[in-house]
Amino acid sequence: MLKCITTRIRELVAQSEVPEDPAHAENTLRWLRRLFPEADPALEIAALGHDLERARPQRLRREEFSTYEAFKEAHANLSAQILEKLMRECGADQELIAEVCRLVRRHEQGGDPRADILKEADSLSFFEVNLPLYAARNSPEETKRRCLWGLRRLSPQGLLLVREIDYPNETLRGLVEDSLRLLEEANS
Numbered sequence: 001m002l003k004c005i006t007t008r009i010r011e012l013v014a015q016s017e018v019p020e021d022p023a024h025a026e027n028t029l030r031w032l033r034r035l036f037p038e039a040d041p042a043l044e045i046a047a048l049g050h051d052l053e054r055a056r057p058q059r060l061r062r063e064e065f066s067t068y069e070a071f072k073e074a075h076a077n078l079s080a081q082i083l084e085k086l087m088r089e090c091g092a093d094q095e096l097i098a099e100v101c102r103l104v105r106r107h108e109q110g111g112d113p114r115a116d117i118l119k120e121a122d123s124l125s126f127f128e129v130n131l132p133l134y135a136a137r138n139s140p141e142e143t144k145r146r147c148l149w150g151l152r153r154l155s156p157q158g159l160l161l162v163r164e165i166d167y168p169n170e171t172l173r174g175l176v177e178d179s180l181r182l183l184e185e186a187n188s
Contacts, residue, residue, distance in 0.1 A: 054075070080100075107119055
């Protein structure tokens with residue numbers, strides 16, 4: 001059953017029009033295991049499938065929502081719905097389905113220890129895998145806005161881990177460092 005679920009998630013994510021989605025899913029799972037080696041199957045499935053909504057051709061678009069937070073909430077809820085259907089088709093029990101879907105619905109804002117770990121893994125993966133491609137597709141201003149949004153989601157430990165990420169160029173490294181400075185100034 002777990003093999004069915006993870007195989008189906010990987011098949012769906014591979015269809016995403018967002019080029020970094022397959023690597024982001026796998027990297028979120030790696031970060032989860034690094035941060036929380038005792039992660040159970042519910043957390044691991046949630047890490048791998050938390051962005052399934054983006055793999056659809058008719059994926060949600062940020063401009064369709066009044067706020068970024070509303071967009072992210074709709075994204076998380078739809079990802080959970082897709083995952084619930086997939087897990088049922090693979091024969092998962094209701095308890096596992098409920099916990100995975102709860103985690104995916106909360107992966108953008110956290111709010112409890114398990115959801116916070118998933119949010120942290122997702123955020124760290126964004127900075128490690130997604131940010132270089134995001135920056136290539138977007139303006140420096142938009143990239144900085146998204147970078148600040150992502151940094152605000154991280155714990156103090158997560159912020160230290162972001163500082164260790166080696167970016168492919170000085171421009172991106174500088175943008176992350178500037179964003180970290182802005183966040184520190186805002187918090188002091």
